[in-house]
Amino acid sequence: MGRMNLKKKIEALKKDKNAVILAHYYQIPEIQEIADYVGDSLGLSQRAAETDADIIVFAGVHFMAETAKILNPSKKVLLPDLDAGCSLAESCPPDAFEAFVKSHPNHTVVTYVNCSAKVKALTDIVCTSSNALKIVESIPEDQPIIFAPDRNLGKYIMQKTGRDMLLWDGSCLVHEAFSMEKLLALHREYPDCKIIAHPESEEHILKTATYIGSTAGMIEYVKSHPKGKFIVATEAGILHKMQEEVPTAELIPAPAKEDNTCACSECAFMKMNTLQKLYDCLLNESPQIDVTKDIQEKALVPIERMLELSK
Incomplete structure (x- = not known):
């Protein structure tokens, strides 16, 4: 089935089933183009909380679809590929995290949204990279605060606030794949380019950046410098939306350590969703994301606290 044909069929199914498609900035361009809303974790959580659709198709990774389900227990939440996981979420197994929390009583537990529903259920308040500082x-x-699972984001927040937090030792493979050596070489080649970076990147990368922020924040920064030239240190999928929003900006993906096809950093999990899988999951209303009632009720509290503080 051709792409145009698939898109038409997805549009028809969406109307028919009163479905909404939410996609992350790191999804492939074809999926971003067909989505009702494209955003970062905070924006996606906010959209999921206010949708009146009967079915939510989440073009992203597992923890994002779980968050949508926690916010909408009575709705069907579909994920085009159940194997679309997250290296950061996997770096924080619920059992080990529970033991860690129990061994540090009296701490307020702040977890970054990139974690499983079970970890959110052990949390006092959830945050995203857009609002971590505020939270x-x-x-x-x-x-005292426990911050999990991303140690790089945690260190960045500690520097910004001067707070001493107890960090869980987790990280995102994509954001740790940037090569400092290649980045500096690229910057020498394009000295008038500003480096902008996501706070999940390692400290030495953040030190080179003119701007540090969430994916939505990075897009806003580029919008405010429409003629700017930027080296972008986050998952390369963001370049599609960034270029669309700011056609006059010059964008170069930050180089990864490994020599892959795009020589940039890509999340294999984010790229598992395809138009065909999106169509199939909407057609068959499967695979569905389920969260047990107990976990859903516990995890809802810290997510709602975050949404309240992010208004």
């Missing part, structure tokens, strides 16, 4: 700053200064 940590909302906690009284004398209150």
Whole structure:
């Protein structure tokens, strides 16, 4: 089935079933083009919380679809490929995290949204890279904090706030794949390019950046410098939306350590979703994401706290 044909069929099914398609900036361009909303984790959580669709098709990874299900327990939430996981979420197994939390009582537990529903259920408040600073700053200064699972984001927040937090040792493979050597060589080649980076990147990469922020924040920054030239240190999928929003900006993906086809950093999990899988999952209303009632109720509390603070 051709791409145009597939798109038409997806559009028809969507109307027929009162479905909404939510996609992350790291999805392939064809999926971003057909989505009702493309955003970062915070924007996607907000959209999931307010949708009146009967079916949510989440073109992203597992933890994102789970978050949508936690917010909409009575709706069908579909993920085009159940194997679309997340290296960061996997770096924080619920059992080990529960033991870690129990061994540090009296700490407020802040978890980055990139974690499983079971980990969210052990959390006091969830955050995303867009609002992590605001959320940590909302906690009284004398209150000890556990921050999980991303140690790079945690270190960045500690530097920004001067707070001492207990960090879980997790990270995202994509954001740790940037090569400092290649980045500096690229910058020498394009000295008038500014480096912009996601706070999940390692500290030495963040030190080179003119701007550090979430995917949505990076797009906004480029919008405010429409004639700018940028080396972009996050998953390369963001370049599609960035270029669409700011056609006059010059964008170069930050180089990865390994020599892959695009020589940039790509998330294999994000790229598992295809138009065909999207069509099939909407047609068959499967695979569905399920969260047990107990976990859903516990995980909803910290997510709602985050949404309340992010208004």
